[in-house]
Amino acid sequence: MTIQDINNRFSEELQNLYDSSEIQAIFRYYIEIRLNIIDSFLFNDDKMDFEIKTFEEDLLQLKDGKPVQQIVGRAFFYDFFFRVNEYTLIPRPETEELIYLISEQYNKDQTLNVIDLGTGSGCIPITIKKILPQAAVSAIDISTEALAIAKQNAEELNAPINFIQQDLLEEFYLNQKFDIIISNPPYIRELEKAEMHENVLNHEPHLALFVSDEDPLIFYRRVAEIGLNHLTENGKIFCEINQYLGAETKKMFEKYYKKVILHQDISGNDRMLEVYN
Known part of the structure; x- marks a missing residue:
């Protein structure tokens, strides 16, 4: 699975919940925390060592409306990441x-x-x-x-x-x-x-x-x-x-x-x- 694959799935599955800009914000946040990738646009074509089952479970929770911060367990505030x-x-x-x-x-x-x-x-x-x-x-x-x-x-x-x-x-x-x-x-x-x-x-x-x-x-x-x-x-x-x-x-x-x-x-x-x- 590449970063672009994840991005495409986010856009397809979340379009009824969020507008496109919100989906991209969720996608970038998810990638940064789950895969520790700061600039996702530099890695769109790279295969990721990523557990598909984890991604599918995360995506189901996102479709259910669960905030991405709760799914990855971290929220950014000021200059720090906090557990939530x-x-x-x-x-x-x-x-x-x-x-x-x-x-x-x-x-x-x-x-x-x-x-x-x-x-x-x-x-x-x-x-x-x-x-x-x-x-x-x-x-x-x-x-x-x-x-x-x-x-x-x-x-x-x-x-x-x-x-x-x-x-x-x-x-x-x-x-x-x-x-x-x-x-x-x-x-x-x-x-x-x-x-x-x-x-x-x-x-x-x-x-x-x-x-x-x-x-x-x-x-x-x-x-x-x-x-x-x-x-x-x-x-x-x-x-x-x-x-x-x-x-x-x-x-x-x-x-x-x-x-x-x-x-x-x-x-x-x-x-x-x-x-x-």
Whole structure:
């Protein structure tokens, strides 16, 4: 089987699920991770030492809508590959923008206490630890399975993180203050499901995605409350938010904090909040 053979099969089998540009993106990602080939266009005519059974099984999962990152077990985020599975969200480019926002305000020599609330695969705290190596970084998640993956990622990427299993909505027991509180909590309303691709709805953890239509800011309100007791005097909160609820989320934080800055992502959507007193 050549690279071109794989490409042709992807185009034939996935055309009813994705447009051509998405299929090519999936193909290139698959080849890079499965076969460790960076530039697939240089190898189109070469025979590959590749298990056909593995490819057919992978293709069946792709046709079922399973994200390619889950099939190969890796997702690229910032400058690193992270393990992911059905218990963790696949890191998004929008979340990279949250990391960039934070990195612009701090330098690698600063001694900081940082916590990530709702960590999933651990991509946020691990990346923060890599770019701010002097920081002491903690991370919380309710999911035992997600924390297992996050711990594995931290070990493989040599990023010491203090992981804690905790329900964000329950009493917060940490007797500590933080210079940076980060959160990318569940924020998609049930009513927004109709806009989402089936591969997300069927294969990514709903626990990490959705909130009720009646109280969509429940986690942000909790983050705000935690910050009141656990933020240092000059500390900041950074959140990724629902693009449709930027004004509402900003207004909620303004009940607790003096300064709330709404940041747009590269597409011009309300995507991040920076909060402090």
